[in-house]
Amino acid sequence: MRRFLCIASTQLVCWAAQASGLHIQVQDREGQPLPEAVVVLYPVGLAAPVSPAPPGPVLIEQERMRFVPALTVVVPGTRLRFANLDRWDHHVRGTLATGLAALDPNAPPGFEFRIAGRTAGQAPAAMELVLDKPGVVLLGCHLHGSMRGHVFVSDSAWTLKTDDKGYARFEGLPAGKVELRVWHPELLVEPPRQAVQLGTSTLQQTVQLGVVPRRRRL
Ligand SMILES: [Cu+2]
Incomplete structure (x- = not known):
């Protein structure tokens, strides 16, 4: 009311x-x-x-040819952890999303790394990185064109x-x-x-x- x-x-x-x-x-x-x-x-x-970045990493898993979650919202300075649950390799790339974010001079830079496939009975391979600038990052995989995700690094x-x-x-x-x-x-x-x-x-x-x-x- x-x-x-x-x-x-x-x-x-x-x-x-x-x-x-x-x-x-x-x-x-x-x-x-x-x-x-x-x-x-x-x-x-x-x-x-402004809120401080969380003390621990925020997890983005690669599972069954998807980024899970498909959309991750974080504050600048957040550590992201990419963990590959699939049995095959992924080669993750992060680029500036198209649209207005691509014109933002303060947007985060791109990145890429390969993550080995998971071996049964072992912890999944993982990579970590920190995104310290606001912007929208498009996630993809060099090996699997259908994989798509986003990280929204918010300035509020x-x-x-x-x-x-x-x-x-x-x-x-x-x-x-x-x-x-x-x-x-x-x-x-x-x-x-x-x-x-x-x-x-x-x-x-x-x-x-x-x-x-x-x-x-x-
Ligand atoms: Cu892949």
Whole structure:
């Protein structure tokens, strides 16, 4: 339920004292919920909030010719660990994703490495690296053209991946104006950011992207 605690003339004062939530549902071109989108908030007029990189590595496995998870969202400075669960080698490469990220001079550099296939009864071979700059990295494999994944290195701590219902739910945000950025691996052009005014209640907002829904694999 929405509560409006402030009268108009004192709204700004009230916003400054209240925290609120922002629940975003991202939809595809047909209005269906879009999982695996990234929603980022930037406070207007302030530096984006920063959170420290996690102490341990974030795992991206190569399993049955896929990157698992297909989309990984991290903050700069995060250590990524690539572990190969397949019995055959992979030659992982990371390049700048196409689109706007490719024009970003601060985007992370590319990388590549080969990871040996797993031997039964032994721990999988793994490689680690740190991505210390914001940007979107496209993951691929030199040996298997169908393998595809993404790492979204966000420049704001207020970043979430949408769930199965297409939702990104931010809670406990300070009041004020934020810019809303939405990204998805299938987007050819990232839509312009929207301004959202956070008040004293939780806001619900829908963002529709021009992404064509993919048929589910059976
Ligand atoms: Cu491969």
